[in-house]
Amino acid sequence: MTNYPIVTFFNFSCTRSYYGIDEARSVNLKHEISRLLSRAIEAAIRDGIFQEDLSGIDTKVEYPREQKFGDYAVPFALEAAKVLRKSPMEIGNSLAAYLEADPKIGKVEVVKPGFVNLFVSTNFLCENVKDIISSGDGFGMAVKDSPRRVNLEFVSANPTGPLNIVSARAAAVGDTIANLLEFTGDSVDQEFYVNDYGNQVSLLGRSVLARMRELRGGKADFPEDGYHGEYIKDIAALVSEKHGDEINKIIDDEDRLIDFLARKAIEYNLAGQKKDLEEFNVFFKTWFSERTLHETGAVMKALDLLASANGVYSSEGKIFFKSTEFSDDKDRVLVRDDGRPTYFLADIAYHNDKIRRNYDLLIDIWGPDHHGHINRLAGAMKALGYDEKHLIILVAQQVNLMMDGETVKMSKRLGQFSTMRDLIDEIGVDVARYFFVMRSLESHLDFDLALAKKESSENPVFYLQYAHARICSLFGEARKRGVRYDPGRASTGYFENEESITLMKHLARFPEEVSDAAEKFEPHRIATYLMRLAQAFHRFYTEHRILTDDGERTVAYLTLSDAVRVVMANGLRLLGVSAPEKM
């Protein structure tokens, strides 16, 4: 086991942002078309073609499944047919006349039931390739008129041991969501809530004490529900060695001793968690201590606030929150009959604190074992008068770690768990992060560790990285051959073939995928997108030789490849996966 240094790092802070990157020039075609459509509808109303109230009809833009239906499809005519009392085909034809004018649109077709299908102009796609290269790291980035200040809280594991696989999933997903939001113009603070208070803490302290007594040859007296992991012994040995004098001073005051050992164990565990997360490319701006909420009186203040909002009542010497008024199945205790606040009250105080730090949006990523708490916390926030839209709670579903077809059970108290560290050691950061992010958050993930390790060479991660490395190597070869590469001079006539056009369309989709993924907090979309992009590139590569005697053609195809490299690198960066130049 690694010997982590014992350090405290509350208020540790680091900054992340994309402010250094060049101004974004990315065109989000889907958004553009949506705007075009709205304007077309307005124009049709102005010209007296549409006379009914259309405000309830969606102006959505979709991706058709089949290529013959164009690049974007507008089902507006189908949906408005009833209101307008016209046939969808007629409505579609009216709209088409207005849509055709835009230079980004090559062709508009109105077909069968009444879909309006749009084909992007090849000219736009070609110019876009050059824009991608000049935008570089900033391609796909968006700027918001009013950026949101977002607090994203995730992982927040108990400081009672090493991080497990579910925490690893939350870490990968949370960090990618933060990247996506920053990339699309918001400002995100990543936060880790440290549960360094309460029963589990003293249980941790008593577990360490028992192991320490064992080491000193005494009677173990190990707590029944204590933490059995081997790491407790390491902590006992380390603390015993480093803080022998302090321990001896309070050796007869068991309460103080347990408290002291618990604090040291928490520091040790936190340092280990932080180290593992950093190795996983996850950096938190704030490590928020639950204990401080109790010490500053913030917890009891939250109770007062709830009380003045008429949300609590006393019964049997306890104080309850009326959570049944917020779709909970029973009212929840806030303060026990001995006066001690519950975890729930502290959590309310914590979220109250976050809101008071002037965030526009709070996002929590919770584990599957906490989903039952969503309604009551959201209810408490509502009771305090906060807009429920400002709190979003995402649940990262469970991860089944599979070993030889069997599920590995995880239990910290029994001392058997598969740690995030084990995972990193086994399969590496890139593979782990990609695997966690490639599935949607709410799907239960079967993670076959043996398979991921054994077949790593045929892993989707390597497929993506290979595309990037292949392009880099291509440029290495081009340099060797003395090719003068100037993307600005690329003649786009060479792109008039199926593989190039497919590739250019995929490239143009990147800003849209990023935007959709950020808006819906669905990072797996990026993983899926990059897969398709890599596919399109590999296909292009096998069909078209890039370095030839034809100088113009060489520059053109290098330009297209370069754009793929940029997008692949940007996408992988969002996922926290490296984009190697060689493999």
Add this chain to the structure above:
RNA sequence: GCGCCUGUAGCUCAGUUGGAUAGAGCGCCGGACUUCGAAUCCGUAGGCCGCAGGUUCGACUCCUGCCAGGCGCGCCA
């Protein structure tokens, strides 16, 4: 018993706020390297989208009821 998540190809999973003929990776089988990286590409096979109703121009998607798996239902955190 109640609540939440999931059920789509042999396996793991996508499927864009209801859209057109159901998708990918892996696995199976069969092809493609003298030249820029074959960690690649091309092709074949594989489906009552858990089941049954309902809503409408249209349902894998929404509603209801079942079935199956997982998780939660603590005055632990």
